Amino acid sequence: MSSLNPGAKFLSILITAIVLSLSYRTKTNIIVAIAALVLTLTYRGLNYRRLILILGPFVLTAFGFFMTALLFADESANFTGTYGKSEFNVNSMATAWLLSTRIMAFGCLAILFTLTTEPEAFFRSLRQQFKLSSKFAFGLLASYHFLPTIRGEYFMVRAAARVRGVRVWPLSPRLIIPILVRAFRRADNLAMAMESRGFNPLAPRGQAITVPLRVRDALFMLFPVLAVI
């Protein structure tokens, strides 16, 4: 997975998701989910902790949907089956499977992309293969790196208020305004720093790393076929 072209990978996964959204078959869902998960697991730099942390909520949601569909089914349906002493609707059993596997399929697709792709490489490939403008690509990248900083600043501003004995609520304007002001100033500073390093979105750029498009990427474009099976 690590050697795939991130842009091509994104496209392939996106097509799979679109095809998946048009199909309503439990089997398709299961195949896609398992394939995505297996591919994720083959990624060498995989962070297992993150995988479990992200997978957890998906499993829970899927299970929730499963139970909901099963227990709160349409009463007017005719076919019922029994499991032990409890009765349930046969249709609702199928719906339950369909809904829950669908969630898992979409979840695993998302995981496949996010856990096996480096943001910088992704933007590089979008620029190189998909002609994304550098203004947009670097703007997005810079703001992506902004997010943890904002979280850190929120922590600092809240701490500063507490040390000064000023009472603040988690979303009180006292906290939010300084963070917004700083974010604007920081955006300005960052833009100036980028410009001072010669960044001009319209000028021709060098390429530090070329993200290749290879046969394996073409093969991975067959991934959506799974969704058609």
Place this chain on the structure above:
Amino acid sequence: MEREDTLKVKDLSFKFNQNEAWLINNLSFKLKENERVLLMGPSGCGKSTLAYLLSGLYPEYAGISKGSISYRSLEIANLKAERRAAIVSIVFQNPDDQFSMESVEGELFFALENAAYGGEYQAKAAELLALVGLKGFEKRKTEDLSGGEKQKLSLATALAVKPKLLILDEPLANLDRESAQEIVAILKRLSKKRLGLLIIDHRPDFWLEFIDSLMLVDNNFRVVNLKLSPNEAKKNLDIFKRLQIFFPSGSGFSYYGEDTQVKDKRPWAAQSELMVRAENLTLQRGAKLILEGASFKAFKGTLTAVLGPSGCGKSSLLMALAGIIKIKGWLDIKGGVGLIFQNPGFQFLSQTVRSEIILSLTHKRGDSQSLELIEKARNLAASFTLADFLDRSPWQLSQGQQRRLAVLSMLAAQKEFLLLDEPTYAQDLQSTVGIMSLLNDELKKGLTAIMVTHDLELARAYADEIVIFNNKRLKVIDTDRYRSF
């Protein structure tokens, strides 16, 4: 052979808003090719603004300007960013706001790509990193770097675009002595190659040995001395003292003059009440162990200075003492704790300087408009030379002014125990002494304080006890012994 004037500034004026007076008024000067100049002036006078103007960032990003800045007959303002960067590049004052990529290598690639570098990128990045003493840092994340390392990376990225003139805006302000000396040595080496330097610094000492001249400006950015040679500078300390900025200290001089005896003016300190007792403190941030088995005491009315290399965890220690982050061990503090952050921007919670001070005085906003409070706020602001800015937003102040306001507003909150993280960073002599004498007044009234600083002389002059923080340990050193340390 006489070198040619390459950078020409002619009748340059600048202001931020239409209805303001000019911040820089009719400034003219020239720089020769590869000339190395140190620009000095009181804090807040507009030195950083000039840096932004020279590199063409102002007035594009802010303000209105008149006059001309040209490099070899090319008008800087008319050039595209990539061509401008190949003439002038800046190492910015705040090391946190200048990286747009995640990794050290990515940051260098970004700059090299902008310059449409044609060679082998990885090798070039490695070469630039080796040049600034960051060999092997390629894969590190920029956000994990210490202040000194960030400054070195910023220097490397600025060099990546091959500027003719490199502007350094307070490049050493946040560094320990060793890192500062490293950066100076790097710049000294670089300046032998074809690179002009315009250094903005409050302290001349590090630079005198290899710069060509000093340019001194006053409060209103009027040129007091255009080309003062380092030797003349050492002889004419009066000029510096008149401007109330740090003069070349050489040997036998002290910035803090009579105040060096402040320690003896606090004779009660030794027998006074124990305010802070810490035993066996262990501090960890993430997976990194910062401090191990540290013990210390602080008595009422005393100032303890903490010195140590950049990035050793001094700021984290202060945050732990303030109860913001967790620390293991026995920690007993009597009374309320205040903390002045290294980055003052974090602690402003109000829209104007006045309400910021009043907020500290009252802790509340609602009932804070009494005339008495407004008067008190004005007096406090005046004692920190901030009286002219009461109606400004704290974020509109210069870095130096922001720091003064941060110190002021925390002192106004009247805590028993105050932690100060580099309170005199990026301050000129006048405001350094101003801040320290106000702190000293509070100490006399019974405040206990711990201050992190990189300024050895400041610590020696004002602290009752000096603690060296190094290799996860705290080592207490008596100030008398420290004189010969």
